[in-house]
Amino acid sequence: MTLNIVKFPDKTLRNKAKPVAELDETVLKQLDDMAETMYNAPGVGLAAPQVGISKRLIVMDVSSEGEPKKLIKLINPEIIEYYGEESGEEGCLSLPGEYAEVKRAEKIIYRAMDENGQEYEEEASGLIARVIQHEVDHLDGVLFIDKLSSLKRDMIKKRIKKRIIQGDY
Numbered sequence: 347m348t349l350n351i352v353k354f355p356d357k358t359l360r361n362k363a364k365p366v367a368e369l370d371e372t373v374l375k376q377l378d379d380m381a382e383t384m385y386n387a388p389g390v391g392l393a394a395p396q397v398g399i400s401k402r403l404i405v406m407d408v409s410s411e412g413e414p415k416k417l418i419k420l421i422n423p424e425i426i427e428y429y430g431e432e433s434g435e436e437g438c439l440s441l442p443g444e445y446a447e448v449k450r451a452e453k454i455i456y457r458a459m460d461e462n463g464q465e466y467e468e469e470a471s472g473l474i475a476r477v478i479q480h481e482v483d484h485l486d487g488v489l490f491i492d493k494l495s496s497l498k499r500d501m502i503k504k505r506i507k508k509r510i511i512q513g514d515y
Contacts, residue, residue, distance in 0.1 A: 349397040360487040391477040393484035404481040423458035
């Protein structure tokens with residue numbers, strides 16, 4: 347089932363998501379619904395708070411067009427180490443049509459649980475590392491615009507406000 351994506355400036359995007367205490371059918375269904383929502387949007391990542399679910403859940407797929415899908419589902423993800431720094435353009439399904447250069451770690455080590463309840467640690471770099479960092483930020487109530495200068499952030503907020511007033515947001 348496709349879920350509604352919460353858009354900025356909705357305050358639910360600023361709440362810190364709660365850890366998943368028990369991996370059950372409800373959580374697995376939420377992950378499936380999130381994946382369907384992400385693919386339909388279309389996007390490369392989606393965190394549960396973006397669809398109004400206050401749980402530490404992420405779905406992502408950074409496969410290129412024409413490649414087979416490589417859906418990754420992360421339960422209770424946490425980044426435990428950061429290495430290097432790089433800038434790259436980011437957008438967000440909760441801020442449609444807005445993009446900016448954001449500095450992130452170029453490589454991370456993260457810990458998560460898979461949908462079988464197995465906890466694991468993995469290293470990620472490139473786009474996968476960027477998406478994980480972006481989505482984990484969502485779990486903590488942080489948006490990519492929070493990583494920008496106040497000038498750039500204010501410009502994006504003004505554009506969104508104008509689009510809301512015009513009814514095309």
